Amino acid sequence: MTVWNDQVIIVTGGSRGIGYETARCLVGAGARVLLVARDPVATANAAATLSQNGPGEAHGLAHTLTGCPEDGEAVCRAAFQQYGRITGLVNCAGGASVGTPLGLDWRRWQEDFTVKFWGYLSLMRAVVPYLRQVGGGAIVNVAGVTGKDPNPRLAAATTINGALRGLTKILADEVAPWQIRVVNVNPGATETALLLQMAEGYARLDQISPDQALVRMRQTPRGRLTRPEDIARLIRFLLSDEAGMITGTSVDIDGGIHRGPA
Ligand SMILES: NC(=O)c1ccc[n+]([C@@H]2O[C@H](COP(=O)([O-])OP(=O)(O)OC[C@H]3O[C@@H](n4cnc5c(N)ncnc54)[C@H](OP(=O)(O)O)[C@@H]3O)[C@@H](O)[C@H]2O)c1
Known part of the structure; x- marks a missing residue:
């Protein structure tokens, strides 16, 4: 059984939406959470509210993910300085620009990739040595069902979520010997x-x-x-010992939108 008050989890995009609900669910179970987002006031307020409600606690880190390896390193260093260990990561900072492959502005393609693809990769690479220090752990990427069902109007999200599916599979193989699991969660349209x-x-x-x-x-x-709290409960399960045999896969949470092979 997972002892939640031993858990220290980084949640990027934790100031609102799916990330905030996930942090709330984890703090509610007793975990200590580092919330990461750009807006310092929103991040500090979110962390303060969660800590007040307990029984776990949260700390806010204002950090802009810029698509560099240094982002992941800085965030992990901050979590370690705050709590002395890291046992899990939830990659959730990102957006989804609306536009077709030809129609979406080049800058939006780049911005979406910067935060959601390079940002997620930077955090995953940086957290692995910390998870190894505590004998293993779990990484959950909030991807999206467009990675399975391409949506021509969400060209960047479709491409990024597809790439995260592949990356999750091969990274999960690479880190399995160290008792680290990597799982994607695929929300459909979610109320945020x-x-x-x-x-x-x-x-x-x-x-x-x-x-x-x-x-x-x-x-x-x-x-x-889909509601953020639906996804938060799934993520809490995927981070727990009960999900110990789930790795290198994607779990849809979309109310049945996904049309392709399950
Ligand atoms: N909502 C949906 O329908 C849906 C469906 C499928 C997948 N998803 C995915 O789920 C994830 C969360 O989405 P959401 O709906 O919860 O979005 P949201 O409510 O807009 O929240 C996004 C979070 O990411 C943070 N963020 C954005 N850019 C950042 C950056 N460069 N550096 C650091 N933090 C950044 C935001 O805070 P700041 O603005 O302060 O930085 C905020 O905390 C995203 O990856 C999204 O693609 C969402």
Whole structure:
């Protein structure tokens, strides 16, 4: 059984949305969490609220992921300085620009890759030596179901999530001898601030209103959007000892949107 108050977990993108709910779920179980996001006030406030509610605690680190290896190193160093050990990582900082392969602005392609592909890789590479120090641990990447079901209007997210699927598989093989697991979580459309940005993007592309775009996104087989707390509970499970045989794979959490082979 997982002893949560022994766990020290880095959650990037922890100031709001899926990352914040994940941090809340982990602190609620007793873990110590380092939240990482750009906005120093939002990050500090999120950490303070979580620590007040306990029983675990959270510390906020304002850091901008810029696509360099030094990002992961700086974040891991901060977590180690704060808590003296690291047992897990949740990569969740990122966005999803709306646009087709030809239509999406080059700068947005680069920005999305910088944060979500290079950012995730930088954290994964940096955390491995810390996980080895404590005899193993788990890495969960919040990817997205577009990595399995390509969405032409989410060109960058589709490409990044597909790349993360492949990377998760081969990294999981490489780190398995050190008792480290690597798993992707694939949300479908999820109720966060990012979803509203996506609805505005779809509305522009399709010349409909953002509300109409949201109605379309809500049409999942389950009849509702995924909620951040649905994903948070899944991530807590994947980080726990109960998930000890789950590695090198992707778990969809999308209310049944995914159409291809399971
Ligand atoms: N919502 C969905 O429908 C959905 C579906 C599939 C996958 N996902 C994926 O789930 C993850 C979380 O999405 P979300 O919906 O929770 O988004 P969100 O509510 O917009 O939260 C994004 C988080 O990432 C942080 N962040 C963004 N850029 C950053 C940077 N350069 N450096 C450090 N932190 C940064 C943000 O804080 P600051 O702005 O302060 O930096 C915030 O904490 C993303 O990878 C997204 O692609 C979301």
